[in-house]
Amino acid sequence: MPDDILSVEGLCAWFGEHQALKSIDLNVASHSVTALIGPSGCGKSTFVRCLNRLHEEVPGASASGKVLLQGKNIYDANVDPVLIRRKVGMVFQKPNPFPALSVFDNVVAGLKLAGIRRKSVLKEVAEKSLRQAALWEEVKDKLDKAGTSLSGGQQQRLCIARALAVEPPILLMDEPTSALDPISTAKIEELVVQLKKDITIIMVTHNMQQAARISDRTAFFLLGELIEFGDTSSLFTVPKEKKTEQYITGKFG
Amino acid sequence: MSSLRGQIRDFTHLRYKRRKLLSLFISFLLSLSALAAASCLISVFGYVIWKGLPHVNLDFLLSLPKPVGETGGGMFNAFLGTLLMVFLGSVVGIPWGILTGVYLSEYGRGKFAFLVRFSADMLASVPSIVVGLFIYVLIVKPMRGFSALAGAASLALIMIPIIARNTEELLKLVPNHLREAGLALGIPRWKVILRIVLRGSLGGITTGVMLAIARVAGETAPLLFTALNNRFLNLNPTQPMASLPVQIYTYAIAPFDEWNQQAWAGAFVLVIFVFVLNLGTRWLVKPTALGTRD
Amino acid sequence: MKSSPLPMNNQNTSVFEKIILRKDVRFADRVFFWITRLIALLLVGLLVSMGLFLLNASSLAIRSSGIVSFVSTSVWDPVKEVYGALPVVYGTLVSSVLSLIIAFPLSIGIALFVNELAPAAIGRIVGFLVEMLAAIPSVIYGLWGVFVLVPFLREYLQPWLISKLGFFPLFEGPAYGVGLFSAGLILSLMIIPTISSISREVFAAIPRGQREAALALGATRWEMMKLSVLESSKAGMFGAMMLGLGRALGETMAVTMVIGNRAQIVASLFAPAQTMSSVIANEYAEATSDLHLSSLALVGLILFVVTFVTSSLARLLVWRVTRSQRKLK
Numbered sequence: 072m073p074d075d076i077l078s079v080e081g082l083c084a085w086f087g088e089h090q091a092l093k094s095i096d097l098n099v100a101s102h103s104v105t106a107l108i109g110p111s112g113c114g115k116s117t118f119v120r121c122l123n124r125l126h127e128e129v130p131g132a133s134a135s136g137k138v139l140l141q142g143k144n145i146y147d148a149n150v151d152p153v154l155i156r157r158k159v160g161m162v163f164q165k166p167n168p169f170p171a172l173s174v175f176d177n178v179v180a181g182l183k184l185a186g187i188r189r190k191s192v193l194k195e196v197a198e199k200s201l202r203q204a205a206l207w208e209e210v211k212d213k214l215d216k217a218g219t220s221l222s223g224g225q226q227q228r229l230c231i232a233r234a235l236a237v238e239p240p241i242l243l244m245d246e247p248t249s250a251l252d253p254i255s256t257a258k259i260e261e262l263v264v265q266l267k268k269d270i271t272i273i274m275v276t277h278n279m280q281q282a283a284r285i286s287d288r289t290a291f292f293l294l295g296e297l298i299e300f301g302d303t304s305s306l307f308t309v310p311k312e313k314k315t316e317q318y319i320t321g322k323f324g
Numbered sequence: 325m326s327s328l329r330g331q332i333r334d335f336t337h338l339r340y341k342r343r344k345l346l347s348l349f350i351s352f353l354l355s356l357s358a359l360a361a362a363s364c365l366i367s368v369f370g371y372v373i374w375k376g377l378p379h380v381n382l383d384f385l386l387s388l389p390k391p392v393g394e395t396g397g398g399m400f401n402a403f404l405g406t407l408l409m410v411f412l413g414s415v416v417g418i419p420w421g422i423l424t425g426v427y428l429s430e431y432g433r434g435k436f437a438f439l440v441r442f443s444a445d446m447l448a449s450v451p452s453i454v455v456g457l458f459i460y461v462l463i464v465k466p467m468r469g470f471s472a473l474a475g476a477a478s479l480a481l482i483m484i485p486i487i488a489r490n491t492e493e494l495l496k497l498v499p500n501h502l503r504e505a506g507l508a509l510g511i512p513r514w515k516v517i518l519r520i521v522l523r524g525s526l527g528g529i530t531t532g533v534m535l536a537i538a539r540v541a542g543e544t545a546p547l548l549f550t551a552l553n554n555r556f557l558n559l560n561p562t563q564p565m566a567s568l569p570v571q572i573y574t575y576a577i578a579p580f581d582e583w584n585q586q587a588w589a590g591a592f593v594l595v596i597f598v599f600v601l602n603l604g605t606r607w608l609v610k611p612t613a614l615g616t617r618d
Numbered sequence: 619m620k621s622s623p624l625p626m627n628n629q630n631t632s633v634f635e636k637i638i639l640r641k642d643v644r645f646a647d648r649v650f651f652w653i654t655r656l657i658a659l660l661l662v663g664l665l666v667s668m669g670l671f672l673l674n675a676s677s678l679a680i681r682s683s684g685i686v687s688f689v690s691t692s693v694w695d696p697v698k699e700v701y702g703a704l705p706v707v708y709g710t711l712v713s714s715v716l717s718l719i720i721a722f723p724l725s726i727g728i729a730l731f732v733n734e735l736a737p738a739a740i741g742r743i744v745g746f747l748v749e750m751l752a753a754i755p756s757v758i759y760g761l762w763g764v765f766v767l768v769p770f771l772r773e774y775l776q777p778w779l780i781s782k783l784g785f786f787p788l789f790e791g792p793a794y795g796v797g798l799f800s801a802g803l804i805l806s807l808m809i810i811p812t813i814s815s816i817s818r819e820v821f822a823a824i825p826r827g828q829r830e831a832a833l834a835l836g837a838t839r840w841e842m843m844k845l846s847v848l849e850s851s852k853a854g855m856f857g858a859m860m861l862g863l864g865r866a867l868g869e870t871m872a873v874t875m876v877i878g879n880r881a882q883i884v885a886s887l888f889a890p891a892q893t894m895s896s897v898i899a900n901e902y903a904e905a906t907s908d909l910h911l912s913s914l915a916l917v918g919l920i921l922f923v924v925t926f927v928t929s930s931l932a933r934l935l936v937w938r939v940t941r942s943q944r945k946l947k
Contacts, residue, residue, distance in 0.1 A: 128833060130738055154340070157836035167827035171849035180845065181835040186339035233835065347838035354735055357727030358744045361814075364807055365751050368762045375765070424661050427654035436655075442930070443662040449861075449929035450668065450922060451868020453895045457902070457918040458668045461675045484661060514650030542755025545870035545895070549903040569757045569871075576761045577875060584765070591758050602753045 076101040076240060076271050077122070082136035084117050084126055091117045093295045094136070099241075099288075104263060104272045106286035106303065108279055110318070113292040115275045116164075119243045122273065123159040124152035141240070157185075160234035164246040166226035168218030168233070175214040177229055181237040196236050203269075204232035205262050224255025231262065235270075242266070244274040248281070260285050279319055283307050291315045369595070376592025379585050385593075389555050389571075392580055399590050401557045402571040408559065409472055409551060409567060410541050413479030417540075418533055421484045422522075425491025425529075430517055432492070441492075448485035455481050456546035464550055472558075472565035475551025479540040486539065490532030494525040531605040538601035542594060544569035568594050669922065676916035678908055688916060694881035694892070696901065701913035703920070705881040709798065709891035710921075713873065714866040716802030716887070717809060722859055724806070725813035726848075732814075733821045734829075734843050745818070752811035760875030763804045768795040768876055771803075776888050787885040796878035799887040804872045809862040816861055816936060820854030821847050823940045854939040860932030868925045870895040894921045 077099040084092035092114045099105050107115040120126040121134050124145060138145045145155045168177045176183075178197045187193065197214070201207040206228040210221065218229055227247060234242055244263070248256040263272055263285050276282050282289050283303060290300040291312075299306060299315045310316045383398055390397030428441055459478040464470055498521050506516035522529070544567075552564040553574060568590055575587035679688065679701065691702025728748060732741040772795030783789040828846040837845055848855075878890020879900055892900075894917050905911045 123834060125830060125834060128830070151344075153344070153836050153838055156834055161830075161834035163827055163830065163834075165825075165827055167825070167831040169828065169831065169845060169849065171852070180832075184343075184835060184837055184841055184845075186343075230831070233831075237836065343838050343841065347840035350840040350843075351735055354727045354731040357724045358731040358736070360724060361728055361751060361807075361810055362744060362747045365747050365754075367766070368754060368758065371762055371766055372758065420657060420660075423654050423657045427658040431651060431654065437658075440658045440662055442933070443665045445933050446926055446930060447661065447665050447668075449864050449868075449925060449933075450665075451870065451895055451925055453870040453898050454668070454672070454868065454918050454922045454925075457675070457898065457915060458671055460902070461671045461915070462667075481664065484664075488661065512644075513647045517650070538753060542757065544755070544757040545899055548899055552903065569755060572761060573757050573871060573875070576757075576764055587761055588765075591761050594755060595758060598753055598755060599750070602750070 074101050075099060076141060077273075078139045079122075080137040080139070082118070082121055082134065082138060084114070084121055084134040085132065086129065087131040091295050092121070092134075095297045097290060097297060097300055099271060099273060101240075101271055102267055102269075103287040104267055104274065104285055106282035106289045107273065107275045107292060108277070108282050108289060108318075109292035109298075111277065114295040115290075115292045116245050118292065119161075119245055119273055119275055122241075122243055123156045123161055125156070125161065127152070157181075157237060158239050159241045159243060160237065160239035161243040162227070162230050162234055162245065162247045165250050166223060166230050168221075168226050168229050170217065170219045172218055173215045174210050174218050174221070174229060177218040178232050178236050180233060185237065197232075200232040200236040201229075203235050203262075203266065204228045205258060205265075206232055222255075224251050224258065227251060227255065227259065228262070231259070235266075239270065241271045241273065244272060246275050246277060249277065256281075279307070291318065293318070372588065372591050372595050375585075375588040376590075376595075379589035380592055384586070384589050388557055392583075395582060397586075399566075399568065399571055399586065399593075401554065402566040402568045402590065403593070404557065404559070405472065405551070405554070405565040406541060406568040408561070409476045409479060409547075409565060410537060412473070412476035412561065413483060413540060414533075414537060416477070417480035417483030417536070418487060420480070421487025421533075421536070422491050422529065424484065424488035425495060426517060426522070428488065428492040429495035430521070441489075444485040444488045447481070448489070451545075452478075452482060452543055453545040453548075456548060456550055459546065459550045467562070469562075470550065470552035470564040472551050472561040472563065475547045475565060475567065476561070478546035478550050479543060482540050482543060482546065483536045486536040487529075487532055490535075491529050494528040494532070495521055497528075498524050534601050534605040538598045541601075542569055542598055544573050548573075669919075672915055672919040672922055676912050676919050678912035679916040682909060682912075685916075688913075689920070692883055694897070696905070696907075696910050699907065699909055701909065703894070703913075703917055705883050706892050706894045706897045706917060707920075708883050709801075709877065709881075710867055710893040710895070712887070713798050713801040713805055713877065713891070713893055714863055716798065717805035717866045718859060718863055720802065721806035721809045721813055721862060725810050725858070725862070726817055726855065728810065728814040729817035729821055730843055730847070733818055734847060735839065748811050748814055751807065752815075756808070756869065756871040757875075759804055759808060759872035763800060763872055763876040767803065768800050771795050771800055780888070788887050790886040791888065793888055794878060794890055796876050797886075797888050797890045798877065801873045801877040801891070801893070802887070804876055805866045805869055808869055808872060809865050812865050813858045813862040816858035817851070817855055820851045820858065820936065820939055823854075824850060851939070853935055857932045857935035857939065860928050860935065864925050864929040864932060867928065868895055868921060870899050874899045894918075 075098045079095055079097045082092055082095040083090065095118060107118060109115050117126055122138060126132050126134055136146065140158065169180060172180065175197055178200050179193045182193060182196060198207060201210060206225060209225060218226065221229060248259050260281060263274065266272060286303045288301065289303040289306045291298045293314055299310060299312045306315065307319060310319060383396055385398055386400050387398040388401055424444065428437055455478050459474050463474040463477055502520055502524065503516055506520045507513065547567050547570050551567060553570050554564045554566045558565050572587045572590040572594065575583040575590065689703045689707055692704040693700045693702045694705050728744065732745045736744065772793050776793035779789050780791040780793060784791060824847060828850065829842055832842040832846045873893055874896035877893060877896055879892055879896060880890040881892040881897065898914050898918055902914050905914060
């Protein structure tokens with residue numbers, strides 16, 4: 072498909088001897104939200120961490136296969152993972168703002184790394200990203216407070232703003248709401264739907280209702296294999312695979 | 325928006341090479357610092373073997389020092405002195421250290437325990453020469469003379485905090501349900517502590533004790549004016565006694581080649597002793613020892 | 619102690635427990651508790667009495683000159699019975715600071731290398747070697763210093779530095795070999811294990827997520843170390859540095875053997891000097907006059923207080939840092 076921003080072919084991943092992903096094929100359309108569901112330990116987190124080559128930073132971990140980002144394989148030998156991570160942003164399960172940096176410095180950390188130092192540009196981007204992350208109104212008066220002084224939900228949105236500031240075409244979210252309260256969760260879900268018009272989102276969740284609420288397509292992982300992948304509405308109503316049906320009806324996991 | 329993205333891209337391409345080079349360069353520096361430290365160790369170790377080993381022979385190991393000018397002679401009195409004083413120090417230091425560790429781990433909550441913990445850490449960081457001074461005032465002066473006992477006391481004083489803190493750390497690793505299991509069987513607490521908690525971490529505690537022994541076996545400063553030195557074989561703990569580190573020191577700063585050679589030979593013996601204790605514990609009681617170190 | 623150390627010793631024990639826990643058992647428990655507590659108390663007593671005994675031993679020197687003039691008088695001459703501690707304080711400070719300047723960056727480098735850069739196997743080897751560096755007795759460093767380091771410095775490094783930087787008072791000749799510079803170098807080798815192992819502890823307490831956050835933003839390896847590791851461990855690294863300083867201030871044998879043992883204040887780093895610990899090591903056993911002994915004890919007392927303050931500050935700092943980081947994790 073021409074408008075697939077990302078396509079994965081035969082992706083395998085290992086932790087030492089243990090194979091965590093078994094030959095995954097999956098395409099992601101531009102400006103969509105893809106949800107990855109499955110019981111814990113099924114490889115869904117490992118999968119997203121392969122998409123920005125963060126998986127290999129774990130000691131002993133390795134991966135093989137193809138991940139085509141805008142047509143270019145990010146696992147080619149001459150590709151620098153640092154540049155890939157600039158294009159594929161990531162938000163983690165636990166909010167992880169840099170504790171030594173202020174709210175403002177957290178948001179522009181990526182820009183500063185890229186060498187953009189002009190105050191006016193930084194300010195503009197910081198405000199825009201914080202607005203995108205629906206956090207601006209709450210923090211505009213405490214931009215120079217420590218990033219870790221915010222509440223858990225605010226910290227997570229700060230991390231989203233930090234990832235958005237470098238304008239990545241793809242944003243990976245690894246269970247971004249599992250550590251948050253329901254209100255913060257709702258805010259972030261709303262945000263994800265909003266962001267779809269600008270970027271492509273791939274989101275791991277263990278909450279099936281969440282997947283059903285916000286995603287266009289859903290992938291179901293089990294024991295390192297991709298069991299089923301399709302439109303969210305059909306996957307949840309008429310699953311093709313028996314295992315998918317068992318999982319979404321709560322038979323296991 | 326597209327302008328910003330363009331800007332980022334320009335900057336990124338412009339600067340990325342430099343950032344990458346900087347990262348590589350610093351990684352190189354970090355590797356270099358590791359290499360520097362490693363090569364210093366190898367240099368010290370290498371010289372001790374190169375200069376010391378050729379002079380280690382039976383005569384050196386089993387005979388007493390000879391006066392200046394006469395060839396031959398050895399450090400038998402110093403070996404024996406070190407062994408004896410380390411033994412005497414351990415007799416006091418090991419139980420004291422372990423029981424303090426037991427107190428800290430099993431009953432150690434609240435302000436008093438904090439005070440004990442803090443004191444142990446402070447005692448561990450008191451310069452060993454100051455420990456020597458303290459023992460001089462405490463023991464040598466009232467006894468009106470340098471003695472092996474005073475030397476052993478200062479070694480014990482250095483051992484106690486090391487063993488105490490190590491024991492505490494190890495006992496804290498013993499899961500609570502083991503204690504509760506013992507208590508639920510109606511075993512009194514003191515027996516639970518001795519039979520279950522202490523026995524369970526015996527390997528680790530032994531390691532800590534051996535490391536403490538290795539540490540004090542090489543101590544020189546606290547012996548200089550407690551045990552002093554002795555050119556003769558002495559087994560009476562109320563008299564001055566030779567020790568290997570002090571003998572190495574004396575021979576190293578003396579202007580005689582013969583003595584300097586013996587200092588290297590003594591250094592070889594001391595280094596082997598210390599390293600065998602260090603490495604031995606590491607490989608003998610691996611599970612607990614490594615579990616707590618890393 | 620608020621929570622009772624003896625849980626079975628409360629009012630509402632069950633019948634079952636009452637049968638099992640006869641009075642003598644409870645008594646034995648209490649005895650055991652008090653034995654360990656008493657022994658722990660003795661340890662505190664040791665520390666306190668160390669301070670008091672040293673104070674008592676140095677009372678003569680304190681009375682005869684007063685502490686302020688003692689540390690500000692720049693002549694130390696046992697023959698004339700003049701005891702001013704300024705030269706030895708100076709020697710201690712300069713050699714320790716010099717050793718920190720060398721050892722601190724190296725130790726941080728080693729800690730970063732082992733924890734953040736090297737593959738696990740190599741990291742383990744380097745970590746092990748550095749730990750071995752800590753196991754070598756001080757007198758062995760001294761021996762190595764006297765016969766390897768000092769000749770090397772005297773023949774090669776110092777003449778070269780003097781020829782290049784000799785216009786600068788710190789690097790004035792002549793090249794003695796023994797002196798502050800050699801002492802600083804040897805000290806740095808001895809405190810590297812302390813600083814690097816504490817720094818490694820501090821770095822290891824930083825959650826993985828911090829590092830991944832930086833990497834996911836497109837940071838290079840060095841930028842990741844700077845942003846996630848160094849930025850958030852400033853307090854911990856400072857604590858590690860203070861602990862290293864504490865060790866350097868009190869280190870005796872190796873310094874005594876390479877510093878040249880001359881109580882003087884000279885600008886050049888290559889000149890012989892004397893430190894607080896080395897003057898005690900050199901003179902205490904042979905001192906005969908009461909004032910001499912007392913003055914040396916006063917030097918010891920000052921050393922005790924200074925290392926106490928440095929180490930306690932450092933300890934508290936490292937404790938606080940690693941504990942708060944663990945909570946974040």
